[in-house]
Amino acid sequence: MTQHTNLDHSKHLAALAKERILIMDGAMGTQIQALGLAEEDYSGHGATQKCRHHSDHPQKGNNDLLILTQPEAVEEIHFNFAVAGADIVETNTFSATTIAQADYGMENAVHDLNAEGARIARRAMDRATAIDGKRRFVAGAVGPTNRTASLSPDVNDPGYRAVTFDDLRIAYGQQVRGLIEGGADLILIETIFDTLNAKAAIFACFEAFHDRGAQLPLMISGTITDASGRTLSGQTPTAFWHSVSHARPFTVGLNCALGAAAMRPHIAELATVADTLICAYPNAGLPNAFGQYDEGPDDTAGQIAKFAAEGLVNVVGGCCGTTPDHIAAIAAAVAPYAPRQFRDKVAA
Numbered sequence: 001m002t003q004h005t006n007l008d009h010s011k012h013l014a015a016l017a018k019e020r021i022l023i024m025d026g027a028m029g030t031q032i033q034a035l036g037l038a039e040e041d042y043s044g045h046g047a048t049q050k051c052r053h054h055s056d057h058p059q060k061g062n063n064d065l066l067i068l069t070q071p072e073a074v075e076e077i078h079f080n081f082a083v084a085g086a087d088i089v090e091t092n093t094f095s096a097t098t099i100a101q102a103d104y105g106m107e108n109a110v111h112d113l114n115a116e117g118a119r120i121a122r123r124a125m126d127r128a129t130a131i132d133g134k135r136r137f138v139a140g141a142v143g144p145t146n147r148t149a150s151l152s153p154d155v156n157d158p159g160y161r162a163v164t165f166d167d168l169r170i171a172y173g174q175q176v177r178g179l180i181e182g183g184a185d186l187i188l189i190e191t192i193f194d195t196l197n198a199k200a201a202i203f204a205c206f207e208a209f210h211d212r213g214a215q216l217p218l219m220i221s222g223t224i225t226d227a228s229g230r231t232l233s234g235q236t237p238t239a240f241w242h243s244v245s246h247a248r249p250f251t252v253g254l255n256c257a258l259g260a261a262a263m264r265p266h267i268a269e270l271a272t273v274a275d276t277l278i279c280a281y282p283n284a285g286l287p288n289a290f291g292q293y294d295e296g297p298d299d300t301a302g303q304i305a306k307f308a309a310e311g312l313v314n315v316v317g318g319c320c321g322t323t324p325d326h327i328a329a330i331a332a333a334v335a336p337y338a339p340r341q342f343r344d345k346v347a348a
């Protein structure tokens with residue numbers, strides 16, 4: 001049953017991507033910040049006692065935990081992005097691995113976070129579809145974790161690693177199984193600063209797909225962290241593509257770190273080498289001195305429209321600082337342009 005639905009969704013998504021540029025959602029974090037939640041809202045250990053998981057660590061800032069403690073608020077954020085024009089929304093599970101949740105002592109909640117995270121996003125999409133009849137897709141979001149497998153965090157011990165490939169493979173496997181159980185239509189491995197972490201995530205996805213008998217489309221999105229145009233683990237966009245192309249992803253692209261203007265040359269480079277769909281979701285400009293993002297919806301949308309006019313992109317959306325207004329503006333700005341064409345080596 002699940003397998004049939006997923007297959008059906010994959011085909012529909014692929015057909016839609018041939019017709020037009022698809023729209024992703026914007027930043028969950030910015031929307032959550034605007035709610036001004038306190039510790040007891042996060043932990044769910046106030047009067048309502050919503051969360052059956054317990055930890056002695058403070059939970060304020062554990063945005064993923066809101067899936068279990070503030071599910072209505074999370075669903076509303078997804079819904080607002082869907083109504084603004086998003087075809088694909090990301091689950092609120094960026095840090096829902098045992099590795100990232102260890103900071104909050106919430107490792108035991110990981111399965112529930114992912115399964116519920118996908119269910120909540122699905123509910124929001126179905127509500128939006130009931131209004132306008134447009135089909136929408138849930139991308140299970142898989143973040144980089146807060147550890148890196150190919151670099152040492154200790155300058156005095158360059159051979160040291162805070163995490164291994166297998167640690168990551170196991171943690172990601174648990175996350176992806178939860179996302180599939182909750183009904184994710186695809187898996188999005190995003191904000192990749194270390195390609196070795198991403199490779200572990202890809203490996204875990206294929207293991208989970210095999211176990212579940214359900215092959216979901218993969219979206220793979222790196223992040224360029226400095227002016228030299230490389231990922232933290234030192235790769236150019238071209239090298240990054242060659243490191244992940246074996247996964248035959250539905251999309252490859254870039255997100256976060258940079259605003260659209262600074263991201264443009266790197267997306268253009270990827271678009272020349274990758275024989276798959278290109279996805280770009282930049283931040284709303286660079287953060288200011290207070291860590292906030294100043295670019296308004298029309299600024300961001302105007303720059304992303306240039307990507308579209310140049311034929312560089314197939315899927316666009318927003319990362320840090322982007323709101324439902326940004327997504328509505330982006331959707332309107334790219335609507336006149338055809339999706340990027342590429343030579344599909346598999347079909348050829």
Ligand SMILES: [Zn+2]
Nearest residue numbers: 256257319320
């Ligand atoms: Zn971001």
